[in-house]
Amino acid sequence: MESRLESVEHWMKENDKDMRCISSGNTKQSCYKLVHQHMNWTESRANCKRLGDGADLVSVETAEENEFLLDMILDLRKSRCSRIWTSGRRISSGVWTWKATGQPFGYTYWMSQQPDNWRGNEDAMEFWYLSGYFHWNDRQPEDKYCSLCEFP
Numbered sequence: 001m002e003s004r005l006e007s008v009e010h011w012m013k014e015n016d017k018d019m020r021c022i023s024s025g026n027t028k029q030s031c032y033k034l035v036h037q038h039m040n041w042t043e044s045r046a047n048c049k050r051l052g053d054g055a056d057l058v059s060v061e062t063a064e065e066n067e068f069l070l071d072m073i074l075d076l077r078k079s080r081c082s083r084i085w086t087s088g089r090r091i092s093s094g095v096w097t098w099k100a101t102g103q104p105f106g107y108t109y110w111m112s113q114q115p116d117n118w119r120g121n122e123d124a125m126e127f128w129y130l131s132g133y134f135h136w137n138d139r140q141p142e143d144k145y146c147s148l149c150e151f152p
């Protein structure tokens with residue numbers, strides 16, 4: 001019988017060029033799907049959860065996972081997704097936390113000068129395409145962007 005991850009991989013190969021899986025090194029195996037439809041952070045998270053059992057907005061635990069994801073979204077950028085939501089949120093204590101796992105940020109890849117909480121309401125983390133690369137930035141969660149779902 002296929003494991004759930006194998007069935008996700010099968011579905012990816014058959015149907016979805018916007019979905020990729022990581023399976024190397026010390027990083028826990030996951031698959032990811034870039035969603036092109038522009039939605040605010042809350043809508044983006046609800047959409048990911050609808051895509052599969054355990055699916056949620058992406059959480060980035062390691063440098064290896066981050067590198068894989070930045071390569072993936074750069075490669076898929078013909079989609080014109082310049083801003084992409086993740087599950088990262090600044091919670092009331094000011095600590096950045098991955099909402100999908102409940103864990104505070106360990107590894108980080110913030111762009112220089114970020115997070116800057118511009119105008120005091122940038123409480124969600126996005127991948128932001130600027131000067132040829134994607135970077136981490138804090139951004140207001142009401143804005144409508146693409147999103148990246150993770151199937152752990």
Ligand SMILES: [Ca+2]
Binds near residue numbers: 030058059061065150
């Ligand atoms: Ca992850």
Ligand SMILES: [Ca+2]
Binds near residue numbers: 114115117118138
């Ligand atoms: Ca910012």
